[in-house]
Amino acid sequence: MSQSQTVSSTGRTALALGVVALIIGASALGYAVYLGLSQVPSQISALSVDVTPSDKTIRVEWTTAFEAGQDRFYPNYITVAQGDNITILLITNDTIDGHTFTLPLGLRGLPSSALFQLNNSWTGLTSGPYTGFPKSVHPAPNGIDCCLVNGGNYNPQDNFTGPPTGCLDQNGNSTPCNTRETNSTSYSCDAYSGKYCSLWSSGWLGPVTVPGVYKFYCFFHQTAGMIGYITVLPNKAFTG
Numbered sequence: 001m002s003q004s005q006t007v008s009s010t011g012r013t014a015l016a017l018g019v020v021a022l023i024i025g026a027s028a029l030g031y032a033v034y035l036g037l038s039q040v041p042s043q044i045s046a047l048s049v050d051v052t053p054s055d056k057t058i059r060v061e062w063t064t065a066f067e068a069g070q071d072r073f074y075p076n077y078i079t080v081a082q083g084d085n086i087t088i089l090l091i092t093n094d095t096i097d098g099h100t101f102t103l104p105l106g107l108r109g110l111p112s113s114a115l116f117q118l119n120n121s122w123t124g125l126t127s128g129p130y131t132g133f134p135k136s137v138h139p140a141p142n143g144i145d146c147c148l149v150n151g152g153n154y155n156p157q158d159n160f161t162g163p164p165t166g167c168l169d170q171n172g173n174s175t176p177c178n179t180r181e182t183n184s185t186s187y188s189c190d191a192y193s194g195k196y197c198s199l200w201s202s203g204w205l206g207p208v209t210v211p212g213v214y215k216f217y218c219f220f221h222q223t224a225g226m227i228g229y230i231t232v233l234p235n236k237a238f239t240g
Helices: 003-028
Strands: 055-064 071-074 077-081 085-092 099-104 115-120 199-207 212-217 227-233
Touching (some): 085 099
Parallel strands (some): 055 085, 077 227
Antiparallel strands (some): 212 227
């Protein structure tokens, strides 16, 4: 390879990496480039990988931001290849609140209104201070029906009174939640007595087929910044 060809190739690589850095930087600032939309700019298309799609289990945990003390996902940036067959494992051990993993299904070629959702909540936990729905919204948005008290209003600080609801499968259809405690299948949480729930749940997301950058979030804490992004890279080895 000539020196000019090497320089040209290096320049293209640097430009492509710069584009990715800009997109990730914009997302980190809160300006999500796509937020579930499926179009990929030509610069990202140029970064396509060539790998055999594979089965991947992605472990996502609840954590708190050290500076702000707010609920967060870890990791909050995930990268997969087009065609990868994804399973999500959600692990939380919050002492007070329940959490969801909620993802619009545009990355599977479905309408953005279709959602995949896991729900790690249980008796004794709360939905936190950021949600609250009037009596007319019943069941609550996303099918998570909780905290109906005080004359029929949803009190966001009231405790859940039963097993989680509102889980959605890889096609956006309602499905039973498989949320479990790490050491038991019969339990209740009580933040005020110091008994916390170490919860886990899993769901098969299925093959991701549409390249792009997609936002996932916690239904209860999205407004407080509990969000993340999945990047699906274009894959030359993906045959559809």
